[in-house]
Amino acid sequence: MRALNNSYDVVVVGAGPAGSMASYNASKNGAKTLLLEKSQEIGTPVRCAEAVPRLEDFGINPDPSFVRSYIKGGYLIAPNGKQVVVKGGKTDGYVVERKVFDKYLAIRSGQAGTQIAVKSRVTGIEKTDDGYNVFVNYLGDEYIVKTKIVIAADGVESNIAEYAGLKSKKSHKEICSCAEYEMTNVKLLDNEMMEFYFGDICPKGYIWLFPKGDTVNVGIGIIDSKKRAIDYLDEFLTNPLVKGRLDNAVPVEFKVGGDPVGGPIEKTVADNIMVVGDAAGHVSPLTGGGIGLSMSCGLMAGDVAAQSIKAEDHSREFLSAYEKRWKEKYYKPLMKDLKYKTILQKLSDEELNAIADSIPENLEEVDVGKLAVKIVAKAPSLLRHFKELI
Numbered sequence: 131m132r133a134l135n136n137s138y139d140v141v142v143v144g145a146g147p148a149g150s151m152a153s154y155n156a157s158k159n160g161a162k163t164l165l166l167e168k169s170q171e172i173g174t175p176v177r178c179a180e181a182v183p184r185l186e187d188f189g190i191n192p193d194p195s196f197v198r199s200y201i202k203g204g205y206l207i208a209p210n211g212k213q214v215v216v217k218g219g220k221t222d223g224y225v226v227e228r229k230v231f232d233k234y235l236a237i238r239s240g241q242a243g244t245q246i247a248v249k250s251r252v253t254g255i256e257k258t259d260d261g262y263n264v265f266v267n268y269l270g271d272e273y274i275v276k277t278k279i280v281i282a283a284d285g286v287e288s289n290i291a292e293y294a295g296l297k298s299k300k301s302h303k304e305i306c307s308c309a310e311y312e313m314t315n316v317k318l319l320d321n322e323m324m325e326f327y328f329g330d331i332c333p334k335g336y337i338w339l340f341p342k343g344d345t346v347n348v349g350i351g352i353i354d355s356k357k358r359a360i361d362y363l364d365e366f367l368t369n370p371l372v373k374g375r376l377d378n379a380v381p382v383e384f385k386v387g388g389d390p391v392g393g394p395i396e397k398t399v400a401d402n403i404m405v406v407g408d409a410a411g412h413v414s415p416l417t418g419g420g421i422g423l424s425m426s427c428g429l430m431a432g433d434v435a436a437q438s439i440k441a442e443d444h445s446r447e448f449l450s451a452y453e454k455r456w457k458e459k460y461y462k463p464l465m466k467d468l469k470y471k472t473i474l475q476k477l478s479d480e481e482l483n484a485i486a487d488s489i490p491e492n493l494e495e496v497d498v499g500k501l502a503v504k505i506v507a508k509a510p511s512l513l514r515h516f517k518e519l520i
């Protein structure tokens with residue numbers, strides 16, 4: 131493989147959204163960059179519900195080749211069936227075909243100058259005087275690629291950062307176990323709205339229905355439960371909450387995966403290395419969404435990598451500009467989401483019902499104080515959670 135017989139300014143491990151965006155920005159800003167992906171086809175296997183934020187905010191045209199649905203909001207559905215409608219903001223976006231979308235992002239990076247090697251698994255990295263040796267297995271042959279900077283974008287299964295002593299191990303309580311059917315013949319409440327179900331039917335997580343053109347992603351994410359995610363999902367298919375809407379549904383794809391919802395890791399840079407995306411915990415602990423965050427933090431890492439090459443300074447101090455940038459933008463919101471998730475996980479079905487029953491149709495006209503009093507009147511046990519929020 132020609133691309134592996136070379137040395138680079140920047141080697142990015144993993145061609146997910148984080149890696150493709152990081153390599154795109156590194157190349158665009160002049161760094162000689164290699165993107166390594168262990169899969170033979172970028173974007174596969176898919177382990178995702180495929181909802182992405184407004185792509186226009188990343189300068190990406192929402193091309194029909196990968197956009198399957200436009201999303202204008204979602205229904206949050208309590209155990210008693212009460213629906214709370216949320217629209218705009220973070221719920222505004224698309225459901226994409228990730229196999230095509232991830233490949234599109236890699237192609238875009240290749241067109242900016244990135245060398246790409248697929249079916250190339252990184253098996254280790256070794257610190258050198260000013261950079262790293264990256265060990266790559268390609269079709270059974272071992273290669274050593276020299277680089278000044280490594281960007282670890284190797285997702286939830288990440289071990290590249292740990293080779294550099296950066297990542298703390300996440301416990302199984304911080305990884306959401308997910309299972310998902312992509313199904314056709316599903317009747318949605320609205321073809322432009324997502325549906326989210328909460329409560330005992332999906333312990334410490336939620337069930338989702340995301341419109342995807344002529345199919346729907348029907349999935350579940352749970353934590354630390356007695357049964358497997360797929361068992362809860364199969365039970366849900368006949369739940370009265372979706373009565374008559376999934377009766378004729380047939381799966382055309384099945385996906386499983388882990389979502390790191392324990393919050394961001396603290397240290398994401400060391401000399402000659404940066405960590406980004408799922409590998410860095412750049413995922414909302416509340417929603418499990420990480421594509422937008424990975425893309426955004428990937429751009430930041432690629433930008434700082436290119437600056438570091440120009441400045442001929444690849445030290446931790448220089449690369450800290452990346453950590454400073456993502457923390458300024460995302461650290462507080464991620465920690466807030468972590469707090470909300472922790473509270474949400476403790477709510478009983480009765481408490482979830484009390485909250486949903488008290489929330490008016492028009493959320494914009496809500497007086498938060500009066501709403502809190504109304505909710506606590508319905509379920510006094512909720513008072514302890516309000517105290518946690520203060």
Ligand SMILES: Cc1cc2nc3c(=O)[nH]c(=O)nc-3n(C[C@H](O)[C@H](O)[C@H](O)COP(=O)(O)OP(=O)(O)OC[C@H]3O[C@@H](n4cnc5c(N)ncnc54)[C@H](O)[C@@H]3O)c2cc1C
Nearest residue numbers: 144146147148168179180181252285308387407408420421
């Ligand atoms: C079931 C499920 C549903 C989800 N739904 C959504 C959703 O609807 N919206 C959303 O925003 N987020 C969702 N997420 C989260 C989202 O998928 C991730 O946050 C996102 O993919 C992170 O991007 P990334 O580039 O960091 O990692 P990834 O997309 O995981 O990419 C990492 C890449 O690194 C490669 N790699 C790993 N190790 C090596 C190695 N040693 N050598 C070479 N290559 C390697 C992998 O093959 C992979 O291609 C979901 C997650 C799950 C599990």
